[in-house]
Amino acid sequence: MSKSKAATKSLLDRIQKSSPKGKKPLSEADMKALVQMLAFKAEPEQYEMYQLLPEGSFLKRLCRHFDETDISYELPIFHVISVAASFLTQGGAHLDVSGVGEILPTLWLIGLAPSGSAKTLATNEVEKILKQGATPMVRKLATGCADAEWIIELHNNNGAFWFQDEVGKEFAKYRKPGPYTRIKDWVLNAYSHEDIANRLKSETSKMVVAKPHFTFHGLTVDETWRSDIDITSMLVPDSKVHGT
Numbered sequence: 001m002s003k004s005k006a007a008t009k010s011l012l013d014r015i016q017k018s019s020p021k022g023k024k025p026l027s028e029a030d031m032k033a034l035v036q037m038l039a040f041k042a043e044p045e046q047y048e049m050y051q052l053l054p055e056g057s058f059l060k061r062l063c064r065h066f067d068e069t070d071i072s073y074e075l076p077i078f079h080v081i082s083v084a085a086s087f088l089t090q091g092g093a094h095l096d097v098s099g100v101g102e103i104l105p106t107l108w109l110i111g112l113a114p115s116g117s118a119k120t121l122a123t124n125e126v127e128k129i130l131k132q133g134a135t136p137m138v139r140k141l142a143t144g145c146a147d148a149e150w151i152i153e154l155h156n157n158n159g160a161f162w163f164q165d166e167v168g169k170e171f172a173k174y175r176k177p178g179p180y181t182r183i184k185d186w187v188l189n190a191y192s193h194e195d196i197a198n199r200l201k202s203e204t205s206k207m208v209v210a211k212p213h214f215t216f217h218g219l220t221v222d223e224t225w226r227s228d229i230d231i232t233s234m235l236v237p238d239s240k241v242h243g244t
Contacts, residue, residue, distance in 0.1 A: 018227070020177055052077055062129060066122070075122035075219075078109055079163075082217035083130065086138040086161035089215060106215045108191070110167060112222035119219040120165055141214060143170070146179035151186060151198045155209045167218025168228030190214065 012031045016023040026034065053060040053073070059080060063073045085107040095103040113119050131137060139160040142153050154160075164170055174184040186196050190212040197206040220228070 018175075020175075049074060049077070062126070065125060065129065069118070071118045071122045072113070075111060075113065075117075075119060076126045078111060079123045079126045079217060080130075082107055082109055082163070082215055083126075083138055083161065086159075086215040087135075089213065090138055090159050090161075104193075104213055106213050108216040110218045110220065112220060112225055115221045115223060123163070123165075123219070147182040147186070148179070148198070150183050151196060151207060151209065154186075154190070154196070154212055154214070155207055158209055158212055158214070160214055162214045162216045164216070164218040166220060168220035168225050170218075172228040186212075 012026055012034065015026055015034075017026055017030065053063060059077055062076055062080060066073065066076060085105050088105045093105055095105075097103055111119065127137075139157055141157055141160045141162040142149075143162075143164055145153055171184075173180040174187075182198075189196050193211045193213055196209040196212050
């Protein structure tokens with residue numbers, strides 16, 4: 001092993017992750033995943049918020065409502081984008097790609113912002129503005145459900161919009177043994193559109209959610225994000241995080 005690799009491993013050996021039984025060292029797989037994540041460098045020019053606000057656009061006009069506030073434009077922008085993605089999905093929009101199959105316009109976004117940055121206020125204002133239009137609002141998944149309720153909610157509202165405030169605290173519940181544990185695996189199934197099945201004690205046959213899918217937008221406080229989510233939970237492919 002080279003000196004640089006040995007030094008890296010020595011540093012990673014000092015890092016611990018949370019588990020139901022307390023703190024424990026990173027596994028070899030965790031170390032590899034962490035190194036890969038740290039090695040990834042996004043080009044600064046790939047994202048410029050004001051490129052999303054061309055003159056005369058709906059987003060530009062929407063953000064004027066927040067001109068006299070301390071609210072970052074990113075909060076209303078990404079909430080509108082999430083609602084738009086869910087609207088398209090619920091309307092049956094998709095792409096048929098040869099050799100790939102059907103691609104749905106679902107998005108998974110998480111917004112990190114400091115405490116007191118008016119995350120909830122910004123999204124509430126966007127909802128009020130959107131409700132003034134003639135287009136019906138998108139269907140939403142209920143939040144705060146235990147796993148037995150969650151799968152029923154998804155079964156009845158597959159394709160709906162999942163908006164989750166304080167998503168770090170919500171996801172932390174999925175990592176602990178208890179009534180929310182199975183949601184973590186089901187969410188991963190939904191990401192890859194793999195069928196989800198569950199059978200209650202009172203049922204003779206399984207409830208199956210075929211091709212589960214939804215657009216997800218979560219908001220959380222960046223100061224507590226690291227304690228709520230472990231390294232392996234952050235490595236869902238192609239999930240996006242936006243900050244303010």
